[in-house]
Amino acid sequence: MTSATVGGTEGYAEQADALVGPMDAVRFADLHRPILPLIPAAPCPVLDIGAGTGRDAAAFAAMGHTVVAVEPTAALRRYAMTRHPSPAIAWLDDSLPHLATLLSRGRQFDLVMLTAVWMHLDAAERQAAMPNLARLTATGGRLSITLRHGPVPAGRRMFDVSATETIALAAEAGLQLVLRLDNQPSQFNRTDVTWTRLAFVKPA
Numbered sequence: 512m513t514s515a516t517v518g519g520t521e522g523y524a525e526q527a528d529a530l531v532g533p534m535d536a537v538r539f540a541d542l543h544r545p546i547l548p549l550i551p552a553a554p555c556p557v558l559d560i561g562a563g564t565g566r567d568a569a570a571f572a573a574m575g576h577t578v579v580a581v582e583p584t585a586a587l588r589r590y591a592m593t594r595h596p597s598p599a600i601a602w603l604d605d606s607l608p609h610l611a612t613l614l615s616r617g618r619q620f621d622l623v624m625l626t627a628v629w630m631h632l633d634a635a636e637r638q639a640a641m642p643n644l645a646r647l648t649a650t651g652g653r654l655s656i657t658l659r660h661g662p663v664p665a666g667r668r669m670f671d672v673s674a675t676e677t678i679a680l681a682a683e684a685g686l687q688l689v690l691r692l693d694n695q696p697s698q699f700n701r702t703d704v705t706w707t708r709l710a711f712v713k714p715a
């Protein structure tokens with residue numbers, strides 16, 4: 512499947528040149544402050560799905576973690592691989608909801624990140640994807656999801672996904688809610704955009 516046909520990536524290839532600057536301008540520590548205590552201190556495998564420019568993958572690598580960065584939009588993946596040529600980051604062309612290549616490898620991760628990605632999936636895709644996220648999360652591992660609420664940027668496919676639905680899907684997949692923050696501000700100071708941040712643990 513090419514990036515042009517991956518549901519949720521609409522607009523990213525066309526707008527990649529304009530998007531990478533703003534995406535890279537966000538500071539990992541500012542964006543992810545609420546979940547910093549949930550990030551393992553000891554080196555561990557981290558999965559970043561919809562990794563974009565590699566900003567977060569690079570931050571995790573700098574902390575000593577080994578990262579699999581999944582990014583279906585070739586233009587973003589190529590940019591990220593050039594910008595962050597770290598041996599600790601393995602880039603993968605794969606996509607939600609099935610993550611077929613990744614799942615075929617049978618790996619699990621102590622931390623799974625979906626930052627500004629989940630709301631690009633439609634309802635059927637979200638339902639299909641959550642059990643796969645649970646499979647990829649190691650026992651005791653964490654899953655972080657952020658949800659954007661606000662006007663849909665031109666050319667993108669985006670849905671107003673509720674925290675309630677996401678928590679219910681996660682519970683069905685055996686993931687326990689450990690953090691919920693509503694009405695989080697935009698990193699770009701947009702008053703018409705808010706975010707929900709959710710984190711889950713896969714209990715023993």
Ligand SMILES: C[S@@+](CC[C@H](N)C(=O)[O-])C[C@H]1O[C@@H](n2cnc3c(N)ncnc32)[C@H](O)[C@@H]1O
Binds near residue numbers: 625
């Ligand atoms: C708003 S960007 C966020 C990028 C990065 N996580 C960040 O926080 O800067 C959304 C990303 O999700 C990716 N994406 C969209 N649909 C996807 C899908 N079905 N599977 C995996 N990634 C997808 C896009 O290609 C894009 O890189």
